[in-house]
Amino acid sequence: MEFNKTYNPLKIHLIAIGGSVMHQLAIALHQKGYMVTGSDDEIFEPAKANLEQAGLLPRQMGWNEENITPDIDAVILGMHAKADNPELAKAQQLGLKIYSFPEYIYQESYNKTRIVIGGSHGKTTTTSMVMHVFKEAGKPFDYLVGAKLEGFSQSVSITDAPVIICEGDEYPASTLERRPKFHFLYPHIAVITGIAWDHINVFPTFDFYLEQFIIFINKIEPGGILIYNETDEVLKKLVEANKRADIRYQPYNVPAHAIVYGKTTVTIDNQPAILQVFGNHNLLNLHAAYYVCKEYRIATDTFLHAIATFSGAAKRLQLIAASDSINVYRDFAHAPSKVKATIRAVKEQFPQRRLFAILELHTYSSLNAAFMQEYAGAMDKADVAVVFYSRHALELKRMPPLTPESVLQGFTKEGLLVFNDKDTLWQWMQQQQYEQSCVLLMSSGNYDGLPVEAFAKELAGE
Template identity: 70%
Template sequence: MRVHFISIGGSVMHQLAIALRQKGYQVTGTDDEIFEPAKSNLEKAGLLPLKIGWQEDMITADLDAVILGMHAKADNPELVKARELGLKIYSFPEYIYQESKQKKRVIVGGSHGKTTTTSMIMHVLQQQHQAFDYLVGAKLDGFAQSVNITDAPVIVCEGDEYPASALEKRPKFHFLFPHVAILTGIAWDHINVFPTFDIYLEQFRIFIDKIEKDGILIYNETDPVLKELVNSHHRTDIRYQPYGVPAHTIENGKTRIQLEGVEGDMQVFGNHNLMNLNAAWYACKELGMQAADFVKAISNFKGAAKRLELMAAGKTVNVYRDFAHAPSKVKATIEAVKQQYPTRALYAVLELHTYSSLNEQFMQEYKGAMDKADHAVVFYSKHALELKRMPDLPADIVKAGFAKEGLQVFTDKDLLWQWLQQQTYTNASVLFMSSGVYDGLDITGFAAGIVD
């Protein structure tokens, strides 16, 4: 097989390129910019383009497939030539499906918890020495890369609702056709792509329609929107498995779960993570696993990168960081930390960084999201607004949207840093939530400096 990647430097694209090279395919690729860690990863694999920029001469009639990344535009010269030659052009998820037609496909969808749930399934299967392929949106301990394509009989994929490519505007998870499907919940996001909630909801209705006949939908029945969707759009040719928070106890900051009479201590915590765990259990059960084996394997799962990741810990202080940015994710993460350490003061620092979170019209969706925090801070940089070509976002609009008494709002990282340094972190939990980098603020150094 000869495969060419247009936009090989993408965070997931370059991982697929490496996986196909390892499978024995002839792989080439181009891009107009490649950053770390993709640059070093591609160089190590012998796939780093010799020069930066699009190269039409690399598009030849003998290519078996051209894989188009999200970064490439519709008028990309390589894409134009590939279409002229009548080559097979795939978006990333379309190609994943081509490689997995003969596999049992486990696809995890939903507005939140996709990465963690996918990671849990992967971790357990690996611990049980089962062969499987995978696609996940984060770096995981024990896995060299985030994409793997072999001849394994099973593939586990994180299913994103974001558009597949410049040519294919439908969501990625519409192209994966699961045998085992998981939906973790539905909360409006990506408003630049889905301008109304109804349009967003429709994508999940379509996803349910894509489940293979005789397949199974594992769904979060505690989510009222998702539960209503399932009840109103019920297929008779698939099975349904609802789930919620499994039986558990919390003592001295340690969570212990029970599944089908089997108990075990966990390293992850919070109702949202326990529901993710329950969804992962039903998926693994569908793959033939026993409860005792699942509990044993999941007990040492530490979480995916930046998903309630413990940055630093002392006797009376823990500092966490989380990828949370959408309202439902922010609320769930804050409540998880407060539930785990109810007697500790919770300092929650949220960066607004995505298009949706910086949109004035979306701000009301955050109402109540930070209510459980004892000290709540929202930060966003003017630079982020400029890069996204968005209008100014007044602080009073943010405060009104969150409706959190005492909320601190900062748009200057130096002022945020001063505030952080002025607080007293005795018997406290500190939680940083962002899909960005706080405009370059050294939160790693801060975390190391405050633990006792």
């Protein structure tokens, strides 16, 4: 799509404007000067307040084909919209240009250098690290990231900057376009952080999941570069089996580092930096971010000076409360590999402390009994391991019951506690002794409404 209306701002309509990323795109395009409208059947906070503040909140909830007029330059279709959406049908009838979110991002970034970070885990943190360094280095850039970051008011920015930094999601782009989002971004600088099978409702077999990353590699622009985690044997094998002659390859691994009194110091090019983040998975993310920044001609000392002030993305091993004897962390931990890496990171950083690991199973995959074996050994390094899942979440997802026995068999962790009632979990949490410990709260949900952050503050005496 060529935007050639020089004087008049584009008219854009977003179907399902209330999505967590869709509403951020709407605000970014509005700030760029476009005429933006949108619709949705439900809009929750914080999207509702954000749209209202920007003057973009729909006057009425629901779908209305009268919202779709012939003068609209582009319709952007969110994941929440169904195939029989009446506004979508009207747009198709009028022959309007209809885009999924990533397809539209590509149109806006056609003349930019596109940096895309993909992978089963670590992509949000790696993207956040690159954004943080670019900001500290004074480099203008656009971005798309799936988390709230300190120092950034939004998770999407679309301006006239010469580069865009994107988190590359492998989830489907829209109800019309079922291919993964990162297939539409065509990077010049690409990162793959690792591959661990997830989203079994979308990718029913591991081979099918692997195929999506092969396609992503083939989408890299000629003359571009693939930066990949060579410590991931599955990824390394996949890259070596699908080499392209017209792009460059940069493997990365865990950089040299030391842990002293709970602080990690990393060394790159014989230059040290004391970090606020820790764990091998974060060191891998950092090394990937380093090579991205190096490719964009950011010097090592500039990178290290900036990365030393990076405190992490929201709910990515985020310290939410602390005292002299207790640290409480919150982490998304949406996949077995992330659970294992996060637990290991905390245990290595604080080896003398007792580690309480409380995991909520919340995603479609993690609530599926057939997937449970993927968690084998994931919580082995925790001193006290708890798995919680909500029967309410199973009902909402229209999934069959999950028995505690299947969870115990899948995790293979001696002494594992399994709760499927939030009140029972809450009572247990209140009864434990937490002195000289780390508490790791892992969930992409909210523990069925339990006030875990208030609990963390109380533990730390804040």
